[in-house]
Amino acid sequence: MTNNLDVPEHLDTGTTPDEFAGFDDLPAVQKAGTDDGPRVPRFDGDVSALPDRACWALQNLLTRRYISGERTPQLWAWVAEYQEVLRSRLSELDLRLRIVDELEVAFVEQAGYDSRWGRRILKRETIQTYDAILALHLAKYLRAARDEHVLITREEIHELFAGVTNTIDRDLAQFDKRIERAIDKLEELEFLRKHRDDADTFTVSPVISAVMTASVITDLQRQFDQFIGSGETGDDETVASTTASDDDDPDDSDDDEGDEW
Structure with missing residues (x-):
């Protein structure tokens, strides 16, 4: 089955209008991801392996009761983007990352287990x-x-x-x-x-x-x-x-x- 679509003339003939000339030479826009390339240290002695946005998301998860997409959409976007590495870092502190996607809510909770060496990070x-x-x-x-x-x-x-x-x-x-x-x-x-x-x-x-x-x-x-x-x-x-x-x-x-x- 063939769909008949109205194709703009310049696309149909293979020609490119003058106003679009040179667009192919522009650098492609890269979507931000977990690999943000080389990073600039935030402070003297910064040796973090995480992108800045992941670090800020981690800091806010540890200092807020919760992060809400409604109240702080930028922080919520960073938590959603870097959630796997954030889970790993939080687990090192015996903390769990809880994300409720349908409510756009994220928070951390203390994991409980028996150990004389474990310390409670959250009160x-x-x-x-x-x-x-x-x-x-x-x-x-x-x-x-x-x-x-x-x-x-x-x-x-x-x-x-x-x-x-x-x-x-x-x-x-x-x-x-x-x-x-x-x-x-x-x-x-x-x-x-x-x-x-x-x-x-x-x-x-x-x-x-x-x-x-x-x-x-x-x-x-x-x-x-x-x-x-x-x-x-x-x-x-x-x-x-x-x-x-x-x-x-x-x-x-x-x-x-x-x-x-």
Whole structure:
């Protein structure tokens, strides 16, 4: 079967218009890859074998809670491009690279095994009972919504705790304070982002779907059920933890992709 296509006259006859003359003599554009050729040292004594972009991707993976294609597209592109060599370098530090392509999210987590010589590179960031309850409900909320941009109000967040109110906390003022502290914590963990135009409206970060895996949700649900059944107040109870980098500088801003969020 022959497809009849309209071919420009200069292509059909083999001739080249004057305005395109000499184009064949121009150097071909090479697509950037993992082999970027000779590199210029970034600093005196730089002996890295990796391209600069791979080094910067590695540094950001170690100092951010996660890298998001939505928030930092350039960093995400570098992580995706150099992911194999990054996995290898991170493995040397007993770290795993987790990439969720459909969400464009990448983060590292500590690998666990028995060794007297191994050292934990990432710190364990503890979260309290109400933080865990909110994280659990937000993960379910996001999955049920099946939308990229999920908004939730402060009032709706408080309503998520309706099942806890009468069985655990009878002091409603203290109960509300605990929920507000949980909101602050999940903002700090970057699971919630305050809406620019409304301080009482939040965007639920899709990264929570990457971090809160099915097994994590199952474990938190089990601990939540135990918490409800125990009738405890949860003042200092720690039921879960999340891995985060040690470099958490509160003075950093998210205006630039090189800064902390």
